[in-house]
Amino acid sequence: MPGPDDDVPTAQQPALAATVDEIDAALLGGGRTHSARELAERAGIGLDFVSTFWSTLGLPHADPDDTYFSDSDAEAVDRAASLMRDHGLDLNTVITVTRALGHTSDRLALWQVEALVEDMASRYELDDATARLLVLDRLADLAPVLEAQLVHSYRRQLAAIAGRYAAEFGEIGRTGSEPGALPLARAVGFADMVSFTRRTAGLGSTDLSHFVQRFEAAARDVVTAGGGRVVKTIGDAVLFVADTPEAGARVALGLAETLGREIDVTSEQAAGGLAEGARGVTPVRVGMVWARVLSRFGDVFGPSVNLAARLTDIAEPSTVLTDVGTAAVLARDPRFTLTELPARELQGLGSVTPVRLDASTES
Structure with a gap:
């Protein structure tokens, strides 16, 4: 050979x-x-x-x-x-x-x-x-x-x-969760690329492959650096988990702040990288919730996963939304600021009060 x-x-x-x-x-x-x-x-x-x-x-x-x-x-x-x-x-x-x-x-x-x-x-x-x-x-x-x-x-x-x-579970005799509760307390979040269909409509197979690879690689880098783990990527979206609410917040804010810049390929295009149609930044919308989940089949399940996805749908580009329960947990941490927004009707969930999560300027 x-x-x-x-x-x-x-x-x-x-x-x-x-x-x-x-x-x-x-x-x-x-x-x-x-x-x-x-x-x-x-x-x-x-x-x-x-x-x-x-x-x-x-x-x-x-x-x-x-x-x-x-x-x-x-x-x-x-x-x-x-x-x-x-x-x-x-x-x-x-x-x-x-x-x-x-x-x-x-x-x-x-x-x-x-x-x-x-x-x-x-x-x-x-x-x-x-x-x-x-x-x-x-x-x-x-x-x-x-x-x-x-x-x-x-x-x-x-x-x-x-x-x-x-x-997490090694302490002898630690108190278990309430009967029937989902077993794992996790921060779970989605980051969804804005205008993915419009931005990729004119790309050939090579440029589309490079574009998606850039997104996946950049997302994994940010999630890992923030202390989380990627559960899966779905073309223009990434599902992640973290073991603490603070780590989940760091990951979510890192994705919102960094990801668009990470897939700005203008300089690479000039050096023979992606074509003109793939140039520019593409911000993401992020939703993150701290709650209990079920981990099976390499995936995570539970109401919080659905809530994080729905919050992602209504987030503004380059912003992070969470719920009031998660906001209450994070409110003790001076690294974060939380702004309650008007209640919204979310599909399958009813009325939900979203809370915008930002990094504190004093941290």
Whole structure:
């Protein structure tokens, strides 16, 4: 396979040095030599479990006697079975854990491969099809590095969660929450880009990709610097959480103040970056609430999530809105100023009194 400095295919003459079977075998650790029925017999489990595992992973295969699976696939099924056999997890939990892997790894693989395509196209001045062929040619060499980084990142994230849980719930005999209450007290907020549709209507695929990447990267930087975590990004919006109301307020104000400036790409456009249509700043509207939430499936749920979203809808550009309950908690902190606004009717919530959150000029 070509190395970084070898000749690359041209747009006029695409080429693929490795066959699809060779790439497949390199990524899967060998050829596809097992059927689903054989995987079930090897793991000492029912065929239904194997079918459910692969369907939940997002990779269903209908024919149980087709030699579709590799040795590494068989090992994955063995590990899934061991979660029940050796660790006592029930089937529903194993399915949930597997679904999380499938959903996340599907998006992760696509995200990374598309980034590699853009890199090849830009670096070697290739058209999209040729860049994709070149990425295919180099996947086997890149995969071990990407895989090692994935494992490291995953373990660091697990360690971070363990640390947060230890700090929040580690006190022996601490008083629990009231029965039926959602389990986690969190600041939850949305930041929504203003006029996203209008600003991106004329952008081509490359400029649109760069624009969205800039927004996501800038949002994650601000959220992390403020002590929060990004739950998800949705094109022109970001959902974040923080462990304290003060951290949530810092994140919200940081997004409102910084994000438009972070995606001002005028200087980059002059240096060959985004096209004219993507120039200028795009402010965001932010809503943030401190309340209890349910954390499941890599997401957060609860009335406060809906309230934060509705407050975002009515916020002015580059401002932060919260509710009176959160404002009462933050009022003790001299770093923030809070201004109660007239009550508004919010969809699905009725009358709500929004409170504008600002950084104190004396802090």
